[in-house]
Amino acid sequence: MGAPKQRWTPEEEAALKAGVAKHGPGKWRTILRDSDFSELLRLRSNVDLKDKWRNLSVTAGGYGSREKARMALKKGRRVVPKLTAEPMDVDGKDMDIAHDAIIEAEPLAMALEPLAIEESPDKSVARLDDLILESYRKANEPSGSNKAAVAAYIEDQIWPL
Amino acid sequence: MGAPKQRWTPEEEAALKAGVAKHGPGKWRTILRDSDFSELLRLRSNVDLKDKWRNLSVTAGGYGSREKARMALKKGRRVVPKLTAEPMDVDGKDMDIAHDAIIEAEPLAMALEPLAIEESPDKSVARLDDLILESYRKANEPSGSNKAAVAAYIEDQIWPL
DNA sequence: CACTAGGGTTAGGGTTTA
DNA sequence: TTAAACCCTAACCCTAGT
Secondary structure, three states: OOOOOOOOOHHHHHHHHHHHHHHOOOOHHHHHHOHHHHOOOOOOOHHHHHHHHHHHHHHOOOOOOOOOOOOOOOOOOOOOOOOOOOOOOOOOHHHHHHHHHHHHOOOHHHOOOOOOOOOOOOHHHHHHHHHHHHHHHHHHOOOOOOHHHHHHHHHHHHOOO | OOOOOOOOOHHHHHHHHHHHHHHOOOOHHHHHHOHHHHOOOOOOOHHHHHHHHHHHHHHHOOOOOOOOOOOOOOOOOOOOOOOOOOOOOOOOHHHHHHHHHHHHOOOOOOOOOOOOOOOOOOOHHHHHHHHHHHHHHHOOOOOOOOHHHHHHHHHHHHOOO
């Protein structure tokens, strides 16, 4: 059998997040070709990136950081076979939209000028933009410095757990 | 207040084994959809099949109740990234390997590859036949139903003359 | 033909039950 | 206490649409 299963390392995860911050979500192949990330993500396909980003979006929805309302579920006697492994509505669509709004609002590469923080009632949005800018400023200073560190910086600041 | 556990019957177990022999391990949904097994496994989900197969694999290892061959597995790293449209290796070379593996496989549940039984009615069928019977023999005893009849039924469904 | 989006399925660690 | 059955969900697959 071919693929045992590849768990995402923190470095890969950070690289993906930085890549999305730079190019925007949906630009998986672009992120993969970007020399800033191609090394760290060399073992991942564009589809892998897409799937991982989806997972991140779902878990970032709050379940991950503060999950405890789980044991409330009760189990009933099964009468018919479980049709599918969870049809469940764990789609996370809402979260995806939120993320897209944040990231796509201003792909980092174009956002070197002061961000047009038109309104953004959600303060987390403004904070996010600042953090990305700051981290990339740092990234460009020490040439050839550790990309993973930069990405990890972004990660820790934005998605702390 | 609990979910009543539904123990696997010998018939279900035999159907699962036959299904794996026909489609290979990991094709749980395929096995479930196969009309040869859908009747017997109508109360089981694809995840149930997977879990049961795992249990069988552990048991087939021959470890006593006091042995535990727990998670000694380490995570290997994939060497090359999976391509978007990965070309599957279906040139028959793998079939030979799989065939050998099956013949030598003593813990039945260890490593089976899908076999194109319908396409290649050769002597490997007889080998498989023996394996299924053997594994079935291992499955239980006392219940009133006729085990041999069940096994014969399954075999007839899979390998009709 | 290459890529992405999104639903579906599997793998494997964790949890519960008997 | 243990093992079979069941749960959770990240990772991976399939495929329509572009």
